[in-house]
Amino acid sequence: MRREGSAFQGVGAVFVKELSDNISSVRMLMLELLIVLTAMAALYEAITALRQNTAEDPFLLLRLFTVSQAPLPSFVAILGFLIPLMAIGLGFDLINSEHNRRTLSRILAQPIYRDALLLGKYLAGLATITISLTALWLLVIGLGLIFLGVPPGGEEIARSLAFLVIAVFYAGVWLSLAMLLSIVFRSPATAALVALGIWLFLTVLWPMLAPAIAQAIVPPDPRFAALGLDTPGTAIWTQLLQRFSPNDLFGEAMLAVLSPTTRTLGPVFLDQIRGAVMGAPLPFGQSVMIAWPQTVGLIACTIVLFVAGYVLFQRQEVRA
Template sequence: MSTRREGSPWQGLGAVTAKELADHMGSARMRILEWLVVLTAAAALYGALEGIRQTTSTDPFVFLRLFTDAQAPLPSFAALLGFLIPLVAIGLGFDAINGEYNHRTMSRILSQPIYRDALLLGKFLAGLAALAVCLVCLWLLVMGAGLILLGVPPSGEEVLRSLAFLCAALAYAGVWLGLALLCSVVFRSASTSALVALGLWLFTALLWPMLAPAIAQAIAPPDLATVLSGGMDMNTLAWQQALMHASPATLFNDTAITLLSPATRSLGPVFLSQIQGALLGAPLPLSESLAIVWPQFTGLIAAVLVLFTAGYVCFQRQEVRT
């Protein structure tokens, strides 16, 4: 087992981050993932542009509709990002640690003045920086395409809302990068790490929304009178909402809907006052939209911290043989 050396535990962090970021940005894997995201996003953006060109003079948030409008058979741009971001993040992190073991380079790296703390954090920061570069470039392409093809400049609130959505997308990417990094620490086989990470993503994105209502009804069975009247028991609904928000995909989708659709007034049960405000057509200010999605955004940040901490603990307990 490697011994600790005196000095800062973050010694070598900059060197690891720069080296890993250069590897990510120059790899063929990154090129393939980038083209996958760009081409699918361009198709979704084209469908949105076709649907909103007739409403540029009446819609005060026409630029935000570039992210939310969908034209069959493609989903909206925001929905596509919710599907593609986990793929890119898992593709960058599933072999971050076990790849060093398989290439027999881990002991060589740790024999240098580089601590395990700096190695793991450097790999995570490099992956997050690569994802940030991709998301920022994609955001600039969307805003530039909308400015050129629509001929209408975005308002200040539209820019702020889209930037807040960009931050939420980066936090969502950090969740799946942290999960991929954890799998790369736990499993020595890169294929096993990738399959487990992809399996967890598919479970939380596709299966969990179908299982959560059944589990909620088992935990808090609805009242018989409410069922017979065709209503929904509030206790059961509360459990269902809580279980649904255990999925990062649900947290990201709720954040995207609220930030990109200013008319969204609630993510749970809708009350009469909210319906009246929606019927009047008055959009919420950005501060109130942020207040609605603050729990979802902090949930994404907390998931990133929990997953990275779990990977850190597991990595510190592993034995590195020369």
């Protein structure tokens, strides 16, 4: 039966209810504690390193995000690893738990469309993650103010805001995926396992597999190897393949946005560097331009995965 009226009728109610459920749930508390504690450890190490090594740096605040002190990776790298975990943890049982509790037909008996239910649940998940990431972002700036004592400049704030936006969309990709799986699989355990499997594959295995596949496509040239250089074809293929992983897209976008001296993310030819002034920071707009393709990839991936889930959900039998 065709829908009458707006697809968004009832989105607000679902959104508010889901958000309050999310925020007050024990699962969310555990995930937040995990992220906050790990990120704080990385941040503390970064602050210690920066305080000991007081070189003049126009982007001191951004260094808080990117400085890594062994054995801990940098703040951004930890977020790149843990944001998917948080998104999967929020999303893996969005729909199938309603099925299992037999509450779905009861909800849909209310004047709420399926669109609104799905969108409301999704937006509530995304809002939960956005709230925690914003809190984390404010924490970084606050700790930077307290321990480094340098007020952040406008461009630093703009760049770290870009970081926040990209991180939210990065979470959106994984939330879309987890929601899609929660629609496909009736059992939450299966959905969670599959989601975690994909996450592990893309985060841990894919960076190792991509160079191997690239070398199979374009075998390395021994002449380049003799000079200690990467074969350009292999390098280009490796990068292309690695970009299938949202993790890599997030890492590249963060590199461009948080390290203002980054001038390109792809392989560089010598004649492109000739005459270039090295180490000069790029204007914010240009850094965003460099990170833009990666950001577009994340946003488009979020939307496409959501649409896939939407189509599947709309075609599903609700009555159990």
